[in-house]
Amino acid sequence: MIDALEIGDDCLVLSQRLAAQVTRAPTLEEDIALANLSLDLLGQARALLSRVGDEDELAYRRGPAEYRNCLLVEQPDADFAHTVVRHLLYSTFLHALYADHPDDDVAAKGIKELAYHRDYAGLWAVRLGRGTQESGRRMVAALAALWPYTGEIFAVRPETEERVGQVLRQAGLQAPHGVPQRDGGRRGEHTEHLTGLLDELQCLHREHLGARW
């Protein structure tokens, strides 16, 4: 069974990261693309968190230690290469997880969306990896920065590593090897980045308790 709290939190946090790129993406097309990726994940987060309890309570009234998302999705967008690498890793993982749960309605609905996310991130990985010296350098830096947070997802769906590796080979890049891993997201032990993300996500609700659209 899909852990609705863990995966719901993954989707919510990654959705928030992507939505924060709106008006700041490198081109208008990518701005729109990232907003759409964010929306798909938000829809999945809402459906999953509603299985656990009240979606608004869960999104707006929990502190970082109560969030159960993996550490990868909360990592910041230092540049577009980070956005691409993080999305390639996470969408490959979530696609594999959904593929294993065809009887789950969120997974059955979300799998085609995630296939599109994975393709989107993969195409960008290849374009940046084989692009200019600068874009290649940034991809290498993003891989190095994010690889310490892959253990949590590779442990659950080991095929993720091989699939991401195939894309990286096409991109002329290498998956980092033997990188010490950090975990704890599933226990509520997060990196400092989640605090700032939640501040932004929850500030309106904190300021105007019970605010509704």
Place this chain on the structure above:
Amino acid sequence: MVTLEEARAVAAAVPDPELPMVTLGDLGILREVRHAPGGGIEVVITPTYSGCPAMDAIRDDLRRALPGAVVTTVLSPPWTTDWITEEGRGKLREHGISPPGRAAAVPVTLGVRCPQCGSPGTRLVSRYGSTACKAHYACSDCLEPFEHLKEL
């Protein structure tokens, strides 16, 4: 008191808020109209994409069209563009949106025709367009940009 058949016709004729040239019936997102367990009418709809932001507007429009109706959302079985009717595809094309081809079991890239001049010489500009369900294309012959409803 409206009959189920009348209610179904009313619900099916409600226009989609983001693609108002087609109705909920044309798009295939109207799943069922039935008697609610507590009496009255229940309308069952399904989203095109998990995060479709038009769902709230669709629910409101349905409640306005059928006062007192209960609107329920289901995800399963997942919507596919194959549920868009032939009539719906024709309306999209008339309004400059290239309709989706048949969703394939294996992802393949099929040619997308320009809805303005009919030319098969088109190129993908961006995999995402103004809504989650569309991609952005341009025609290499008449040079018009246009949107294509993605196969799902």
